[in-house]
Amino acid sequence: NIALFFIFFQGPLVGVNPVQIRATVDLYPRSRPSYDTGAHISENPDPCDNFRCKRGKTCKLNEKDKPSCVCQQATECPPSVNDFDHVCGTDNRTYDTSCELFATKCNLEGTKKGHRLHLDYTGSCKLIPQCVDTELVQFPLRMRDWLKNVLLQLYEHDSVTPGFLTPKQRFRVKKIFDSERRLQAGDHSVELLAQDFEKNYNMYIYPVHWQFAQLDQHPSDRYLAHSELAPLRVPLVPMEHCTSRFFQECDADKDKQVSFKEWTTCFGIKNGEKKKMHCRIPYSWISGNHK
Ligand SMILES: [Ca+2]
Ligand SMILES: [Ca+2]
Incomplete structure (x- = not known):
């Protein structure tokens, strides 16, 4: 998981930052910190x-x-x-x-x-500039592109050291990876990102779905609570001043949770189309959870 998030945050949206790895580990500790208990482990296991x-x-x-x-x-x-x-x-x-x-x-x-x-x-508290409307509009454009690149990076890493993606996730990302039409990772203008989204819309659907499922794990219920969103939001806020406003407005019905539908809508991904999308892509395919 640590490794996953390490690569995860290397996209063009933000640079490599050790804080981000730590944030994830801190937010969801796997177990309590292990102290060197030395020799008495076998004699006297600490409950x-x-x-x-x-x-x-x-x-x-x-x-x-x-x-x-x-x-x-x-x-x-x-x-x-x-x-x-x-x-x-x-x-x-x-x-x-x-x-x-x-x-x-x-x-x-x-x-x-x-x-x-x-x-x-x-990081320490600092003045976060206000996010103005024009900047807010650009945020999902860059974020979508970044999510796509993160998945492609995971795919490449997975080809060398399997384990980053499940076979079903690999299958989905391969389609994007193999596409000759895809926009290569880079520092693109918002105009180009918007153009590419229109042209290659289908390539952006899975990354947006995938990120939701990655976050929706505590519990996995198709809703993102404040704490579930945190691993993504917390490291991003000091670098991307529209983060807070974006996720606040993403919660359109203001129930303090971002539903799957709200999430896809704020990333410009069409919802349902008579629920075809949900039928075509079982949730377990996205999340890698097999229940
Ligand atoms: Ca959840
Ligand atoms: Ca909501």
Whole structure:
């Protein structure tokens, strides 16, 4: 997963940035941080070792020596190594690390303040210029192109080291990859991107669907909650000042979730056409989830 996101963020929209990899890992930790427990592993396995807690919580043994998740204290968080570790909260406060932000949020659980606190973006809080309408219109153009290039990069990596894509995903991307009509990756003008979208519309459908499915995993229900969108949004906000506004407006019915339909609509992908699209592409093909 780390590797996936590493390549994922190398597209033309943003450059290579170690923050982005870390953001993803921090947002969805696979397990609690492993401390070097040395020799006593086999004699005395720590019940907390494979016990997963959500962000801001940590595993502690209760009175019955059973593992349970409790709010982490911000003071227990490992200090930041460098400025890349800082994050800006939606309270416009710079936190030393995302651990500190989520610990703070956890300790505010049940309060309005805690409910409202989210990780806004990576890096210290800074002035994000307002996104004007003309810029907002260009955002999906560049993002679509970037998603397509990300998938093509994954495809190339997968050809060398299989595992980046499922066979079904490969099958879909191959069609784009093999097309002689496709626009090569590069720093294109919005005019050219718009032209190419009209000309090669079909090549953009799958990348947009694929990205949605990549994000829609906690849970996989065809809706993106704020936290599911975060791995994409958080590293992008400080570099692309239209990110927040774009995703806010993407949630057309303002239910705080971006549905599959809302997502495709804001990327200019036609919806349904009598639901043909859904019939043709089973969701599992996109997501690689086989349930
Ligand atoms: Ca979801
Ligand atoms: Ca919505």
